[in-house]
Amino acid sequence: MTISTLQKNINERLDEHYEEMVEIRRHLHMNPELSFQEEETAAFIANYYDTLHIPTHTQVGGHGVLAFIEGAAPGPTIALRADFDALPIHDEKEVPYRSTKPGVMHACGHDGHTATLLVLAKILHAHRDQLKGKIVLIHQHAEEYAPGGAKPMIEDGCLDGVDVIFGTHLWSSEPCGAVLYKSGNFMAAPTAFLFRSKEKADTAPSLT
Numbered sequence: 001m002t003i004s005t006l007q008k009n010i011n012e013r014l015d016e017h018y019e020e021m022v023e024i025r026r027h028l029h030m031n032p033e034l035s036f037q038e039e040e041t042a043a044f045i046a047n048y049y050d051t052l053h054i055p056t057h058t059q060v061g062g063h064g065v066l067a068f069i070e071g072a073a074p075g076p077t078i079a080l081r082a083d084f085d086a087l088p089i090h091d092e093k094e095v096p097y098r099s100t101k102p103g104v105m106h107a108c109g110h111d112g113h114t115a116t117l118l119v120l121a122k123i124l125h126a127h128r129d130q131l132k133g134k135i136v137l138i139h140q141h142a143e144e145y146a147p148g149g150a151k152p153m154i155e156d157g158c159l160d161g162v163d164v165i166f167g168t169h170l171w172s173s174e175p176c177g178a179v180l181y182k183s184g185n186f187m188a189a190p191t192a193f194l195f196r197s198k199e200k201a202d203t204a205p206s207l208t
């Protein structure tokens, strides 16, 4: 595969912005918010775009945020999606960027998804005079609870006019630098279940 000059430039700019990605990721890691409570994270995302003068729609289907990059020439509309909620898990590690909220932690990597999408958007925006088509940045709230934030965001129009969408998920069991990919539906069948102890089976809450 040959890499175009544009791709090469974008890759080089991404490398140059690695430290910014780390900085954003650690800020989010220190300030996690649970599903449907992500007000500060949504404001952080929208503010990042505001400072770059990239237009946004906020409160899309809840705390969802959309941003839009318009290429110079006509072409397809491509959506890039990242989620930004955290989990009710206590952060036990000893690092400077440990969660500041007891019992809440970015334990699923959504801080990393958000940091990479924001910086990628910044780089793509800087190259918009060379892009064909439009890019929609979709920041989805409430991924952790089915059906979560996806459904209300779609009902609110986040996929209207979108020709193709890409999403990623960090996967810590794979070696650093490896990218696994698949087209079509993927990781899209969440199920909830409860464990009940035998003694407490009569009083445990029901899922239905």
Ligand SMILES: [Zn+2]
Residues within 6 Å of the ligand: 108, 109, 110, 143, 169
């Ligand atoms: Zn996740």
